[in-house]
Amino acid sequence: MQNKFLLEAFQTPDSVAGVLSQYYDSLPSDPYVDSNIRFRSYAHFRANEGGLTERLPHKPFTQSSKFNRVVGDIERHFAPMSDEMVATDEFQHLIRSFVERTEIDKVNGHFDVHQIRVTCNEDATSAPAPEGIHQDGFRFVGIFCVQRKNISGGYTQIFSSPVDQHPHLNTVLEENQFIILNDSRYFHHISETLSSKAGEKGVRDVFVFTAD
Numbered sequence: 001m002q003n004k005f006l007l008e009a010f011q012t013p014d015s016v017a018g019v020l021s022q023y024y025d026s027l028p029s030d031p032y033v034d035s036n037i038r039f040r041s042y043a044h045f046r047a048n049e050g051g052l053t054e055r056l057p058h059k060p061f062t063q064s065s066k067f068n069r070v071v072g073d074i075e076r077h078f079a080p081m082s083d084e085m086v087a088t089d090e091f092q093h094l095i096r097s098f099v100e101r102t103e104i105d106k107v108n109g110h111f112d113v114h115q116i117r118v119t120c121n122e123d124a125t126s127a128p129a130p131e132g133i134h135q136d137g138f139r140f141v142g143i144f145c146v147q148r149k150n151i152s153g154g155y156t157q158i159f160s161s162p163v164d165q166h167p168h169l170n171t172v173l174e175e176n177q178f179i180i181l182n183d184s185r186y187f188h189h190i191s192e193t194l195s196s197k198a199g200e201k202g203v204r205d206v207f208v209f210t211a212d
């Protein structure tokens, strides 16, 4: 799919978000950015023969400051992802979908998965992407929405350059929707969120996939 692959958006079975959303309530806070509103875990995988995947030993995650101007060049030690969640059919379905649709090596391609919750209130915006319009610094990036509860905003936006006035795509990624893009070609951003319900927190839960 390399060179032909630009951008793909698709829907997974409805059960996926329903089963996986329970694993967000116990997520530890992200100690590196806005830890009162950001919660996060991380896992590292390798594609294996026969469409299987293998979870690799836990390691710190680092992004170059060229790509992440907020927390670049810092070794970030995120909490390991729940083994129980990784073992579910629904999570396995997501990682198979990501591997199948990208051009990563099907027998030794490494990829990362980040489980991220960002909360917001009705009177203070939260920034799901504090870097602004950015690339993650990989070949492929995937975003899967597990939950949007009481959320205004939070548009998924795809740009061809960081100074573009208008995105190619500006859409709400709803629950069970998955978007995969060529990160070396496109820039992305998630617009700020506000809670749509007075007195209640807004919650946006996603998985972010990255692969070289």
Ligand SMILES: [Fe+2]
Binding pocket: 129, 134, 135, 136, 188
């Ligand atoms: Fe990103």
